[in-house]
Amino acid sequence: MPTDRIARIRIDSVRLPLDTPISDAKVLTGRQRPMTEVAMLFARIDTEAGYAGLGFGYSKRAGGPGQYAHAREIAPELLGEDPNDISRLWDKLVWAGASVGRSGLATQAIAALDVALWDLKAKRAGLPLAKLLGAHREEVRCYNTSGGFLHTPIEQVLENADEARERGIGGIKLKVGHPDAAVDLKRVAAVREHLGDGFPLMADANQQWDRPTARRLGRALDRFGLVWIEEPLDAYDHAGHAALARALDTPVATGEMLTSVAEHAALIDAGGPDVLQPDAPRIGGITQFLKLAALAEHHRLALAPHFAMELHLHLAAAYPGEPWVEHFEWLEPLFNERLEIAGGWMRVPDRPGLGLTLSDRVAGWTTDSYEVTG
Known part of the structure; x- marks a missing residue:
């Protein structure tokens, strides 16, 4: 040819x-x-x-x-x-x-x-991109983030969680990091009670705690059986994340704000986190993501790529460990296609490539x- x-x-x-x-x-x-x-x-x-x-x-x-x-x-x-x-x-x-x-x-x-x-x-x-890369699965566990932001009243958060579950989404992430820690604990308790003990629930502090606060609130959150606590510390506090991961029963997740494979490698070398959350557009695309995924697999880390589900679904499907993908509907108006979600899983499209075309909007x-x- x-x-x-x-x-x-x-x-x-x-x-x-x-x-x-x-x-x-x-x-x-x-x-x-x-x-x-x-x-x-x-x-x-x-x-x-x-x-x-x-x-x-x-x-x-x-x-x-x-x-x-x-x-x-x-x-x-x-x-x-x-x-x-x-x-x-x-x-x-x-x-x-x-x-x-x-x-x-x-x-x-x-x-x-x-x-x-x-x-x-x-x-x-x-081929779909996932198949070109070498897929390990046809569908990936998915959780919703967009319904649990801190500006959202707790009553609306609970309604959003119900809507997400009805759509077939398999996990709910709640934002924490409120200046009043009691507000965080009250909101997490309400969502956990509403979802029940067995439904996957995550919490995301968006880098807003210092080390003592993260230890104290992390221990308080341990009782809720979270899948992970996300970005409890500054994204570049690699040693702090590693120490916190050792101190808590709840897994610690971070990585979304890092902007290269080298920065992620430094995080991994420091001994943390339990869950790596790389963002392909932030680290330079798919070529770099594949290098990082190999490093994460070598260290037996869980993988949960950040945002951009339309891209990360394919990359997560090619990861050997059982990953999560983050459901955000924000980018949907850009594309003509919609991803299929059912029973807690997001299905890899069978269309060639990413399977996306731009909408007229x-x-x-x-x-x-x-x-x-x-």
Whole structure:
């Protein structure tokens, strides 16, 4: 078969509005403002033979324009290249912008292009992405986060939990980290009583506790039988997370805010956590996620990728251990397709690639576009 070549690249900056301003512990403690939109970065890569791949990344609150600007600068590096050589192309892109680093915004801009290349490769093979990677399962356990934010009154949280269960979602995550710890304990107790002892329940503090508070509240939360306590400490307090994981009966989860494989490796080397929560768009895409997944498997860590279920479902399905995937309906308006959920599980689509096409609404949210051919 003759070698195909990349002939066209399109980059779109999209501002996705949220129906309700979102507040977690970082807002209640004054560190951030409520979130009103998600900045999306979309990439489409076309080849001379007529194949096309769709990829995306994102940023919350700030950083979207920076990701878009960097992607525009480096995207032409892909023109004329063989799209099969994804790992080599990732290296080429990261070195094209090496002066701004190999993590953070620089590699997050690469993520959309990297995901598009993997989507393209799977489509050329006629396989869902999970199958191309080597799936271990056809469906993945899923839990809902969007119904349990701190701005949501507890009565509404309980209604949201019921709606999630009726949809077939298999777990509920509740935000904690309120300035008044008694509020946290009261809300967790109410949700646990409502769900019953056997239903999977997680708690997420969004980095808002110091070490003494995390130990004290972690021990208080042990009695609720949580699946995990998420981000109890600053994301870069690797030693603190490791020490807390040893001190508590409840597993400790973290990793979503880290922006490279190297940062995750440092977390793992420190001895924690029990559950790793990488985010493929934040660490540079699928190419980097696969490296991290191999490292996590080597250390026998549980895996629960953060956000972007439309992408992470495929990656979680290819993990040897039994993973979780996070249900957020926020990105659904961007796509024509919906993921199938039943009995606590999210099913891997049988469509080639990611199995996604952009909805007509995306054009109205697009703030800038860039296209290059060669």
